[in-house]
Amino acid sequence: MKTMTLSQKAGLLSVGLFAVxxxxxxxATLPEAKVVAEGIxxxxxxxxxxxxxxxxxxFPTPAAMAQTVWEKLSDPFYDNGPNDKGIGIQLAYSIARxxxxxxxxxxxxxxxxxxxxxxxxxxxxxxxxxxxxxPISPLAWMPLALxxxxxxxxxxxxxxxxxxxxxxxxxxxxGVANVRRDWLDVSRTLEVNPLRKAFRVILPxxxxxxxxxxxISMGIAWxxxxxxxxxxxxxxIGYFVWNEWNNLSITNVLFAIFMIGVVxxxxxxxxxxxxxxxxxxx
Amino acid sequence: xxxxxxxxxxxxxxxxxxxxxxxxGENVTVFDHVNFRIHKGEFVCVTGHSGCGKSTILxxxxxxxxxxxxNVFMDGREVIGPSLDRGVIFQSHALxxxxxxxxxxxxxxxxxxxxxxxxxxRDHAMRYIELVGLKGAEHKKPSQLSGGMKQxxxxxxxxxxxxxxxxxxxxxxxxxxxxxxxIQEELLKICAETQQTVFMITHDVDEAILLSDRIMLMSNxxxxxxxxxxxxxxxxxxxxxxxxxxxxxxxxxxxxVDFLVSRSKQFGALRDAPDAPSxxxxxxxxxxxxxxxxxxxxxxxxxxxxxLVNA
Numbered sequence: 261m262k263t264m265t266l267s268q269k270a271g272l273l274s275v276g277l278f279a280v281x282x283x284x285x286x287x288a289t290l291p292e293a294k295v296v297a298e299g300i301x302x303x304x305x306x307x308x309x310x311x312x313x314x315x316x317x318x319f320p321t322p323a324a325m326a327q328t329v330w331e332k333l334s335d336p337f338y339d340n341g342p343n344d345k346g347i348g349i350q351l352a353y354s355i356a357r358x359x360x361x362x363x364x365x366x367x368x369x370x371x372x373x374x375x376x377x378x379x380x381x382x383x384x385x386x387x388x389x390x391x392x393x394x395p396i397s398p399l400a401w402m403p404l405a406l407x408x409x410x411x412x413x414x415x416x417x418x419x420x421x422x423x424x425x426x427x428x429x430x431x432x433x434x435g436v437a438n439v440r441r442d443w444l445d446v447s448r449t450l451e452v453n454p455l456r457k458a459f460r461v462i463l464p465x466x467x468x469x470x471x472x473x474x475x476i477s478m479g480i481a482w483x484x485x486x487x488x489x490x491x492x493x494x495x496x497i498g499y500f501v502w503n504e505w506n507n508l509s510i511t512n513v514l515f516a517i518f519m520i521g522v523v524x525x526x527x528x529x530x531x532x533x534x535x536x537x538x539x540x541x542x
Numbered sequence: 543x544x545x546x547x548x549x550x551x552x553x554x555x556x557x558x559x560x561x562x563x564x565x566x567g568e569n570v571t572v573f574d575h576v577n578f579r580i581h582k583g584e585f586v587c588v589t590g591h592s593g594c595g596k597s598t599i600l601x602x603x604x605x606x607x608x609x610x611x612x613n614v615f616m617d618g619r620e621v622i623g624p625s626l627d628r629g630v631i632f633q634s635h636a637l638x639x640x641x642x643x644x645x646x647x648x649x650x651x652x653x654x655x656x657x658x659x660x661x662x663x664r665d666h667a668m669r670y671i672e673l674v675g676l677k678g679a680e681h682k683k684p685s686q687l688s689g690g691m692k693q694x695x696x697x698x699x700x701x702x703x704x705x706x707x708x709x710x711x712x713x714x715x716x717x718x719x720x721x722x723x724x725i726q727e728e729l730l731k732i733c734a735e736t737q738q739t740v741f742m743i744t745h746d747v748d749e750a751i752l753l754s755d756r757i758m759l760m761s762n763x764x765x766x767x768x769x770x771x772x773x774x775x776x777x778x779x780x781x782x783x784x785x786x787x788x789x790x791x792x793x794x795x796x797x798x799v800d801f802l803v804s805r806s807k808q809f810g811a812l813r814d815a816p817d818a819p820s821x822x823x824x825x826x827x828x829x830x831x832x833x834x835x836x837x838x839x840x841x842x843x844x845x846x847x848x849x850l851v852n853a
Contacts, residue, residue, distance in 0.1 A: 442636035445606055448624040450653035450703070460649065464640045540640040541685035 282322050289321045320511040328511045329518070343503060345495070347515070351523055353495040357413065357488075358481045358527075361420025365477065369425050370470065373432025374458065377466070383433065390429065398423035398484050402491055412492035419488045424477035431473025435466030467538035475531035482524045497523075549618060550579035551739055552603070552707065557612035559598050572598060573766040576612070578758060578822075580707075585733060585740045587750040588768075589798070590760030591806060596743045600711050603741060604630050617706060626654050629705035633712045635696040637684040644680040647671055647699050654703040670702040671695075673732060690721035697725075701732065710742040714749065726752055727782055734779065747798045751791065752780055758822075759801045761809035769809045772797060772825045790827040797825055 264272070320328065336348030376382045398419045405415035439462050447457045463470075489498025497520055504512035558574035573595035580586050588596050601607035603614055605624035614621040616628070637646050647667040652658070658666070671680050674694040684692050693713055700708055714722040726749060733740060733753075744750050750757045754774050761769040775790050785791060 440636075442632055442634055443638055445604075445624075445630070445632070446636050446638075447653075448606060449604055449626075449628065449630045450650055451624060451626050452653050456653075461638065464638070467640075538640075541683070542639045 285322050289319055318508055318510045320514065325511060325514060328515055332512075332515055342494070345500075347497075347500070347519055350495065350497045350500040350516075351519060354485050354489060354497040355523065357417050357496065358420055358478075358485050361417040362424045362478060362481050364417070365421045365424035366428055366474065369428035369473075369477075370432050373429045373470070373473075374436050374462070376429070376433040377436025377438075378462075383437070390426065394426045394430070398480075399487055399491070402488065406492075412494060416485065416488040416492050416496070420481045420485060423484045424481045427476040427480065428470070428473040431476070432466065432470045435469030435473075436462055438469075439465040464538070464540075468535065468540070471531065471535045471538055475528065475535065478527050478531055479524070482520075482527055486520060551582040551584075551617060552580040552741070553615040554578050554599075554603075555613045555615070557599065557602065557614065558610050559595060559602065559607070560610045571610075571765050572763050573760070574611075575767050578768055578771070580739060580741060582739055583737045584756065585738075585742070585754045586756050586758060587742050587744050587754035588758040588760060589744055589747070589750055589802070590766065591762050591802065594760040594763045594766035594806075596760060597711055600630075600709050600741065600743055603707075604628055604709050606630075626703055627706045629700035629703055629708045631693075631696050631700045631708065631710040631713045633715050635684075635692045637692055637695055637699075639684050642681050642683055643671060643676060643687070643695050644668070646684070646695055647702050650699045650703050667698075667702055670698040673701065674698045674728060688721070689717050690725055693717060693725060694728075697729065697732070701736065701738070707739045707741065710740065712743050712745065715745065722746075722749070723782055729753065730780065747795055747802070750774075750798065751776065751794055752782060752785060757794075757798065759798070759806070761806050767809070768822045769806065770801060770823045770825055773827070775827050793827045797827075 332347050336346045338344075338346040339349060372386075376386055401419055401422050402415060405418040406412070409415050409418060443461055443465055444457075447461045452461065485496065486498035486501065489496035490502045493499050493502070497516055501513055501516045501520075504510075504516065555577055557576040558571060560569040560571040563570050572593075576599065578586075588599070590596055598607055602609050603616075603621065605621055605628065621628075638649070641649060644664070644667055647670060648663050651663045651667050655663070655666075668677075668680065671677060674697050676691060676694055676698065679687065679691065684695065687695070693716075696713065700710075714725060717725065730753060732738070740753075742753065744753075751774060757772040757774060758768050759770040759772065760766050772794060774794060776785060776788050776794070
């Protein structure tokens with residue numbers, strides 16, 4: 261019996277698990293046998309949903325699902341008006357909102373985190389605000405955003421901004437405050453000017469912590485955009501999910517859920533790669 | 543003193559450092575009345591038990607810490623903050639782990655000479671990397687280096703800025719004995735070449751004897767002081783393998799060990815006596831070899847004797 265490597269074993273298990281999921285799915289979505297009780301008027305039965313035609317659920321079989329995925333992915337960018345856009349367009353709207361909100365948040369959180377991490381006074385002054393604002397669900401800001409900004413899309417971006425802000429702010433402050441004293445002492449004895457110290461010493465030293473914050477923020481932002489778009493409507497993957505629910509197209513909802521997962525995974529692994537690049541070993 | 547006498551290069555006057563008491567009472571004075579001078583090109587070691595404030599003195603000289611009272615003058619100017627004139631070698635080597643060896647040294651060089659172009663910075667840094675024997679490892683990250691190699695980078699970085707004075711805080715404390723011996727000899731060679739003025743903290747008596755011109759002995763804290771200054775009369779150039787054969791070696795070594803084992807504790811009682819000497823006693827091994835009664839018994843050379851020094 262030949263031995264398998266760890267990843268071969270894991271791969272085999274993954275494939276096996278997938279097969280089991282497909283099997284369970286297939287069994288669960290088998291068309292039900294028509295059960296029409298004797299003595300009941302067939303027309304009445306049809307009215308009550310136990311009709312004479314088919315009893316197929318709107319939950320798709322794996323084969324029907326695969327068919328839909330294939331169709332949707334082979335033409336992702338069509339645009340047939342407000343309620344019928346390709347999945348690529350919907351995802352692009354969502355990703356664009358997330359990126360704009362996220363980078364606006366980074367532009368605020370990282371410099372502010374630097375200031376907080378560098379100064380005890382700043383830290384103590386701003387800490388109560390951060391502690392108070394951090395636990396607020398980003399969606400709770402939505403009415404305020406809609407009232408103030410008066411634009412649905414910009415409000416969604418604002419919600420992304422506000423939810424991305426805190427992990428980045430806290431991690432940046434923490435990373436900057438915990439830069440090893442030795443490195444700061446070295447730069448002091450070398451009379452390194454503050455700007456050079458910030459970019460050449462503190463930033464690289466705190467980069468792994470900052471990037472962890474960015475990664476958490478991005479994860480949260482991707483979670484929140486779906487809910488935010490359900491509220492604001494119009495475009496985006498969140499709107500797509502809600503719209504397909506209203507159309508009672510469970511297949512499309514399932515497909516959207518799958519795509520949300522794929523994009524979320526891609527965004528996270530992007531930050532995984534970035535994290536590796538700034539990581540250092542002491 | 544006449545005006546023709548050159549001022550000492552480094553002059554420390556009446557230095558003291560007190561910290562707020564953790565229990566909220568009176569301030570705790572770690573050391574006070576610390577006075578000493580270091581001449582240009584001199585290698586001075588300071589030793590004493592943990593807690594006597596050696597590292598604090600070094601940090602004050604570096605400008606990283608501030609004295610409670612007293613002044614430090616270097617080259618006629620008061621030390622009020624960190625400066626490129628004083629290179630520091632940290633015990634923990636303090637290399638930046640995200641930079642390579644070359645980048646670590648270049649960072650210092652670029653800090654010293656901001657107007658230099660890339661090539662000039664690189665060449666200068668490489669010269670000092672070669673000096674400490676790390677040529678070929680310049681593109682490695684500190685995590686890929688052994689403890690001894692890391693400390694060599696620290697030495698290269700400190701020397702590369704060509705400081706007027708070098709401050710070393712137990713630079714070899716974390717190294718194994720064999721590596722330490724090799725780097726000590728390299729340091730000896732580099733200091734001889736560059737005529738570097740050095741102030742170094744060490745717990746290692748043999749290291750102090752091998753490297754220094756003078757050894758300052760500090761009494762135990764709180765209220766630590768420089769209790770004695772030992773003139774190291776061993777001739778240069780010194781070699782690790784031969785140094786212990788010199789007749790001055792064991793008298794100096796015994797004097798140092800005796801101080802650390804017993805006298806460093808007793809000094810506190812003498813300090814507050816009304817007739818206490820205002821300047822530290824100077825021990826010169828030359829005196830021992832005179833026919834007069836020696837203050838410290840000279841053991842027969844070559845007979846092994848072991849001192850347990852609790853550093």
